[in-house]
Amino acid sequence: MNMKRKAIIVCTSVLALSTILAACGNEPAKTAQAGGEKAQPPAQKVKLSIWHNFSGDDLRAKAVRAQIEKFKTAHPEVELDAQAIPPDGYRQRLKTVAAANEMPDVFYTNAGTSIQEFYDGGLIQPISQLLDKNPDWKKNFTPGAFDPLSFDNKVYATPLSGSATSLFFYNKSLFDKYNVKVPTTWDELTTAIKTFKDNKVTPISLGNKAAWLAQSSILSSLADRVTGTEWFLKAAKQDGAKFTDPEFVQALTNMKSLADAGAFQQGFNSLDNTQMEQYFIQGKAAMMIDGAWALTNMAASGTKEQLDQVKVTVLPSIPGGKGDPNSISGGPGGGLALSKKATGKQLDAALELIYTVSGPEGISAIAHSNSIVNYKIDLDQSKVTPLFFEAFNLYKSVKLTPVYDAYLTSAGTEAINNGLQELLIGGKPEDVAKKLQDAQVKALGK
Incomplete structure (x- = not known):
């Protein structure tokens, strides 16, 4: 073989090999070519973080985490750091990173005071553009759903679920067994507590270890029955009412009377919310306010x-x-907020993540996990429990009144939470009222 033919064969082989190599890659490698173009490094992944408190084994938590996983699978270009933090310590974790201005890119926040503090601190940005881009989604939220999540006519989060903090659950079998009337008045409740107590059945299951439960689920509704909503809103603003006023002391006295009557199981301040619910569902208590x-x-x-x-x-x-006795403390629940620092591709990814979790598909998944939502939805009754269906219809038929910790300052919330723990083991209503009043005045600078 002469040298010229050998050279042609070698060149042809090299060309064939380079063609095969290029075909095997996802993208043709831009190595030294005729134009001398340099190799392009692989595109860097967009880094995105999300914090939330849907960490448990309940169906809603699983539904939310499943939507986050869907986003992760659908967006391989995003490096997602998702942290599920237990609810009892979640708010404090957020406050800690907020103080250092190190917020996660996307994070779950409660409505009312919680999101207000992030807004006042200049830590979040609106998501109104996401709602405007998806008008059908926006219009299906119930009236007022955005109110406690909005500032200056801009929406900063959409509610993942509806908040109803004071549902009164009762075990019908136990009520029938001991011939007890389902209480609609305070006297009837007192009678029911005595009857169950006499028959060695815990009247009301309570788990107040994390301190918020007695405030959010019992006092918020009980106190509104006594004082009315207008009084509380004035007291929260320290504008025409004080927590040392006689009506609030009376509400605390009513609360204390439950503990004095032996309504709760032993060690209720050492039991958490989950233990309280397990105690009730297992038939060990006749009632539960949750x-x-x-x-x-x-x-x-x-x-x-x-x-x-x-x-x-x-x-x-x-x-x-x-x-109004036909009421439940509650309203629009919390949602996913967006850090002020998110920009460019990170902002685009963050908005897409929020829509994946909070959009029509996500809201439907949450509703069918037996969770109340502030969204117009065709509920498939076969996919939820009869109890949830009953509660959902109740929620839609009653007036919603304020949840205390959605309107109190953080200091005020801590004061009443700790105060209720003391009250239920023998503390004085007047002392608890004064601690709340002093904390709220100081926090508001009045």
């Missing part, structure tokens, strides 16, 4: 037989009270 989250928790842990025994209504009325 939030809508209990619906998804009990649906995940209770048997059909256990769930079929449970019914739901509103707290009993209180004689001489100024509030």
